Amino acid sequence: MQIVTTVKEIKEIIKNWKGEGKTIGFVPTMGYLHEGHGSLITAARSQNDKVIVSIFVNPMQFGPKEDLASYPRDLKKDSAFCESLGADLIFHPEPEEMYHKNFSSYVDMSVLTEELCGLSRPVHFRGVCTVVNKLFNIVQPDKAYFGQKDAQQLAVIRHMTEDLNMNVEVIGCPIIREEDGLAKSSRNTYLSKEERRGALILSKSIFMGQKLVKEGMTDAGELVEKMKAVIETEPLARIDYVKAVDGLTMQQVDTIKAPVLVAIAVYIGKTRLIDNFIVE
Amino acid sequence: MQIVTTVKEIKEIIKNWKGEGKTIGFVPTMGYLHEGHGSLITAARSQNDKVIVSIFVNPMQFGPKEDLASYPRDLKKDSAFCESLGADLIFHPEPEEMYHKNFSSYVDMSVLTEELCGLSRPVHFRGVCTVVNKLFNIVQPDKAYFGQKDAQQLAVIRHMTEDLNMNVEVIGCPIIREEDGLAKSSRNTYLSKEERRGALILSKSIFMGQKLVKEGMTDAGELVEKMKAVIETEPLARIDYVKAVDGLTMQQVDTIKAPVLVAIAVYIGKTRLIDNFIVE
Numbered sequence: 001m002q003i004v005t006t007v008k009e010i011k012e013i014i015k016n017w018k019g020e021g022k023t024i025g026f027v028p029t030m031g032y033l034h035e036g037h038g039s040l041i042t043a044a045r046s047q048n049d050k051v052i053v054s055i056f057v058n059p060m061q062f063g064p065k066e067d068l069a070s071y072p073r074d075l076k077k078d079s080a081f082c083e084s085l086g087a088d089l090i091f092h093p094e095p096e097e098m099y100h101k102n103f104s105s106y107v108d109m110s111v112l113t114e115e116l117c118g119l120s121r122p123v124h125f126r127g128v129c130t131v132v133n134k135l136f137n138i139v140q141p142d143k144a145y146f147g148q149k150d151a152q153q154l155a156v157i158r159h160m161t162e163d164l165n166m167n168v169e170v171i172g173c174p175i176i177r178e179e180d181g182l183a184k185s186s187r188n189t190y191l192s193k194e195e196r197r198g199a200l201i202l203s204k205s206i207f208m209g210q211k212l213v214k215e216g217m218t219d220a221g222e223l224v225e226k227m228k229a230v231i232e233t234e235p236l237a238r239i240d241y242v243k244a245v246d247g248l249t250m251q252q253v254d255t256i257k258a259p260v261l262v263a264i265a266v267y268i269g270k271t272r273l274i275d276n277f278i279v280e
Numbered sequence: 281m282q283i284v285t286t287v288k289e290i291k292e293i294i295k296n297w298k299g300e301g302k303t304i305g306f307v308p309t310m311g312y313l314h315e316g317h318g319s320l321i322t323a324a325r326s327q328n329d330k331v332i333v334s335i336f337v338n339p340m341q342f343g344p345k346e347d348l349a350s351y352p353r354d355l356k357k358d359s360a361f362c363e364s365l366g367a368d369l370i371f372h373p374e375p376e377e378m379y380h381k382n383f384s385s386y387v388d389m390s391v392l393t394e395e396l397c398g399l400s401r402p403v404h405f406r407g408v409c410t411v412v413n414k415l416f417n418i419v420q421p422d423k424a425y426f427g428q429k430d431a432q433q434l435a436v437i438r439h440m441t442e443d444l445n446m447n448v449e450v451i452g453c454p455i456i457r458e459e460d461g462l463a464k465s466s467r468n469t470y471l472s473k474e475e476r477r478g479a480l481i482l483s484k485s486i487f488m489g490q491k492l493v494k495e496g497m498t499d500a501g502e503l504v505e506k507m508k509a510v511i512e513t514e515p516l517a518r519i520d521y522v523k524a525v526d527g528l529t530m531q532q533v534d535t536i537k538a539p540v541l542v543a544i545a546v547y548i549g550k551t552r553l554i555d556n557f558i559v560e
Contacts, residue, residue: 007445102529104391105409105443111384129385130444137445163385164410165287165417249382 001083003090007098007138010052010091014140022049026141026168028132031055032072032186033081036176040145041085043173052139053082054091056098060106061127072189091139098134107133112159115250116152116263117274120240128153129160136161136168144168149175149183151261151276152250175275177203183275190271198236199268202275205230205242209262210277218256220244231266240265240272247278281363283370287378287418290332290371294420302329306421306448308412311335312352312466313361316456320425321365323453332419333362334371336378340386341407352469371419378414387413392439395530396432396543397554400520408433409440416441416448424448429455429463431541431556435530455555457483463555470551478516479548482555485510485522489542490557498536500524511546520545520552527558 004010017024025048027040037053044051055078062068075092082090106126112118113125136144146154158170176184181203182196191199205227217223228242245252247259256262256279263276284290297304305328307320317333324331335358342348355372362370386406392398393405416424426434438450456464461483462476471479485507497503508522525532527539536542536559543556 011447102391102439103443105387105389105440107385107387107444109385111382134443134445137447140447159382160385163383163414164387165414167291167417167420 001079001087001089003079003092005091005093005097007093010089010138013089014138017050018140023143024048024139024141025051026135026139026144027051027053027087028135028144028146029053029055030057030071030186031078032074032189033078034176034184034186034188036147036149036184038081038085039176040147040173041082041087043171044143044145045086047143048141050089051087052089052091052141053087054135054139056091056093056131056135058098058127058131059095060099060130061124063121063123066121067187067190070190072186091135098131106130107160107164109156109160109163112152112156112250115245115252116241116243117265118152120265120272125153125156129156132157133160133164133166136166141168143171145171145173147175148172148278149185149274149276151263151278155248155250155261181207183273185273187271187273191268195236195268195271198234199271199273201231201234201237201268202264202266202273205264206262206275206277213256213262213279220253220256220260223256223262227262227264231264236268238267240267281359281367281369283359283372285371285373285377287373290369290418293369294418297330298420303423304328304419304421305331306415306419306424307331307333307367308415308424308426309333309335310337310351310466311358312354312469313358314456314464314466316427316429316464318361318365319456320427320453321362321367323451324423324425325366327423328421330369331367332369332371332421333367334415334419336371336373336411336415338378338407338411339375340379340410341404343401343403346401347467347470350470352466371415378411386410387440387444389436389440389443392432392436392530395525395532396521396523397545398432400545400552405433405436409436412437413440413444413446416446421448423451425451425453427455428452428558429465429554429556431543431558432530435528435541461487463553465553467551467553471548475516475548475551478514479551479553481511481514481517481548482544482546482553485544486542486555486557493536493542493559500533500536500540503536503542507542507544511544516548518547520547 025044107129108126154172209227242264260279265274305324387409388406434452489507522544540559545554
């Protein structure tokens, strides 16, 4: 497995692979990999000739008061993890390699980015769209893999590739959870022991919401209230949002009628965690 | 020569061409082609295995009070012209094919788009960047050709492809002029006989500016004033801007020191025309 840090070098490698007719599967990440990322790499490994993982903590998608500086990093551990899952190449550029001195372009989206995380993180999706657009142009993958945990991100990226006619198939993969239910996230590492226990309230609320829908609840307002009530039983939790939205447009819905995304964002202490389920 | 109207169909054709190892030259246009476009098609023909011309009057790059509805169109004449110059394919989509119902992504740029035409046409470059980004993803050209007449557009597109790591070489081609000096433009067709004569003031001002720089003038303010004075001798002319800017950043300069772009936009009656020269 190779680790490549420059755009020039990876483009040359990819040109050679394309020339040999190889298909390319791509897993873009911010590193500090866990089994959630692992499931994406494994999916990519099973469906493509070559597998590329990018590890890049993208400054552009962090707000000024967010956790860019403290975001966890461990390239050595990540490399061993990628290699163990059969990845062929890690792309790990420095910020200066991705954003040169006169960088001034961006990719953004109206509608889908206005709800949910877009409300509390106003510059976030512009940063995500721009860096994923760049990475797609650099890696030129046939297929790219994203976790369903970041449901709005997945919808936004899928929409961007369709709107801009990009030549890549975007594949969403299921949420991977700890044994006790907590959705895997690099940000879980921020949690103290007590907060780790309190964070379980997210998945509890999600599982209850899923059960209510399965049992026939169709009133979105009622569902959201029930899920909020669960979260409010946890003293360490502060709700950012609990919402039911259209699975394609991310606009709030009144009635649970597939495709619907039920998504939550909750602060546990200072750490903002997200979770969701889809009604299909 | 084929005329193709859907993204699906052209992508299939291009996939086949790429599979055969053909290189692709691309000339994006809004149609109503003249010898300026012709020079781009000829350049593309000489440097690539396949030549694609797109003809698409892009609604997104017109402001609400601009000339979208009246923009001249003549597909039959354009087709014959492209065929005579050896183009292999015309891509001529309807607006609905390029912008489907839920379209909401865009590509934009700070800095380069704030000066010159960006001031008088605030949504223009967002529309240009977005459609050219889409067209590059659809056509996947090795090389794309743009006229130096739209100097800021050329700089913006070049910058976008670099910022977003797009896999295309952007090539600028010289301004083509009528025998009397007027820069060729599809919008020249708007001019009455009297306005057509008055429009000569643009190239007169440009030629004089070029001469002054050649003779050693380095004060940008002085140069601009001299050029403005020439334009103001024409009663039908109303200046939008006359500016000397850095050739890369499009920011105004005080001193003429290469690379500098000297650009003008002038209304002749209701028709807005542009012209420029580069100090290299």
